[in-house]
Amino acid sequence: MKIKELSYSSSANLGPGYDILSLSHRAFKDEVEIEENNTGKIRIFSDNTPEDPMKNTAGLSLIQIMKDRKIKLGIDITINKGVPVGLGLGSSGASSSAAVKAFNKMFDLNLTNDEMVYYSMYGEIAACGSAHPDNVSSGIYGGMTLITSTEPVRVRKIDIKYKPHLMLVIPDIKIEEKTKLARSMVPKNIDIKDMVRQTSRLSLMLLGFLNGERQAIRDGMNDEIVEKSRNGLFPFYGEIKSMAIDENAVSACISGAGPTILIFTDERTNKNGIISGTDEILGKYGLNYKIVETEIVEGY
Numbered sequence: 480m481k482i483k484e485l486s487y488s489s490s491a492n493l494g495p496g497y498d499i500l501s502l503s504h505r506a507f508k509d510e511v512e513i514e515e516n517n518t519g520k521i522r523i524f525s526d527n528t529p530e531d532p533m534k535n536t537a538g539l540s541l542i543q544i545m546k547d548r549k550i551k552l553g554i555d556i557t558i559n560k561g562v563p564v565g566l567g568l569g570s571s572g573a574s575s576s577a578a579v580k581a582f583n584k585m586f587d588l589n590l591t592n593d594e595m596v597y598y599s600m601y602g603e604i605a606a607c608g609s610a611h612p613d614n615v616s617s618g619i620y621g622g623m624t625l626i627t628s629t630e631p632v633r634v635r636k637i638d639i640k641y642k643p644h645l646m647l648v649i650p651d652i653k654i655e656e657k658t659k660l661a662r663s664m665v666p667k668n669i670d671i672k673d674m675v676r677q678t679s680r681l682s683l684m685l686l687g688f689l690n691g692e693r694q695a696i697r698d699g700m701n702d703e704i705v706e707k708s709r710n711g712l713f714p715f716y717g718e719i720k721s722m723a724i725d726e727n728a729v730s731a732c733i734s735g736a737g738p739t740i741l742i743f744t745d746e747r748t749n750k751n752g753i754i755s756g757t758d759e760i761l762g763k764y765g766l767n768y769k770i771v772e773t774e775i776v777e778g779y
């Protein structure tokens with residue numbers, strides 16, 4: 480029996496929500512198919528992700544479930560990779576969450592959504608050395624998700640009233656082990672004043688999404704801790720964000736650990752202005768790029 484599941488691309492953090500917020504979007508998707516084999520081994524079939532199951536997020540997630548559930552079988556995992564790798568679009572988490580959903584279905588494990596988030600985030604260790612849960616929560620729940628606890632894993636889906644359109648500015652930059660590097664740049668300690676400002680902004684942004692208040696989203700979606708610490712990886716971000724605000728975007732943030740920039744737009748936004756402004760700014764940096772317009776995926 481073959482079982483196929485998909486997960487969409489996602490943007491983690493959303494400004495002040497480092498490691499706790501994520502948004503699922505329709506821009507790209509990974510399809511993962513699993514099938515029992517008679518070799519007793521886990522084998523990965525994929526054009527552009529690691530063949531070693533311990534180094535592939537999908538493989539590592541399934542290894543962990545099989546260990547916990549004492550399932551000893553050979554499994555072929557075929558990854559049809561649609562989410563571009565290393566650009567801040569949750570590519571690694573899309574494969575692991577799709578693989579976990581397929582495995583859950585194939586073996587009737589009846590895992591809860593939070594248990595699936597747990598196994599999917601375990602796979603992220605293969606991508607960046609740490610098990611961050613945000614992108615994979617998108618792959619399991621869809622929509623906008625909030626991680627309320629990691630031990631045990633607990634996720635809440637946020638029922639947002641304000642649903643902006645999304646523009647992804649995707650610079651053509653390849654950084655080796657990008658998320659691992661970006662995570663190493665985040666400060667280990669912060670000043671209490673910065674903590675207060677960050678929690679205030681995060682709360683305001685969430686109020687904006689919940690109540691449908693455009694200005695609150697714009698005022699809240701700012702992060703001078705994590706995005707700032709990583710600025711060297713995407714020095715063009717500040718210029719693109721302020722240009723987008725000038726063109727009346729709702730707001731903008733770094734998508735995950737970058738380099739993609741997520742811009743929230745609505746009917747008041749001058750999207751053509753953003754397209755030409757991006758071309759001018761990224762041209763100055765000598766960067767090729769793609770702009771993808773997309774929508775939030777509410778669920779699976």
Ligand SMILES: Nc1ncnc2c1ncn2[C@@H]1O[C@H](COP(=O)(O)OP(=O)(O)O)[C@@H](O)[C@H]1O
Nearest residue numbers: 528535536564565566567568570571574606658
């Ligand atoms: N199934 C997978 N899909 C994508 N990347 C994977 C996968 N398995 C392992 N990786 C590794 O994870 C890294 C990319 O993940 P990451 O740095 O988190 O970027 P992003 O999630 O933004 O694409 C690459 O080194 C890639 O080889």
Ligand SMILES: N[C@@H](CCOP(=O)(O)O)C(=O)O
Nearest residue numbers: 491498567568569658735736
């Ligand atoms: N919260 C993580 C998200 C990484 O997302 P990715 O799509 O860039 O892998 C972080 O900011 O490190």
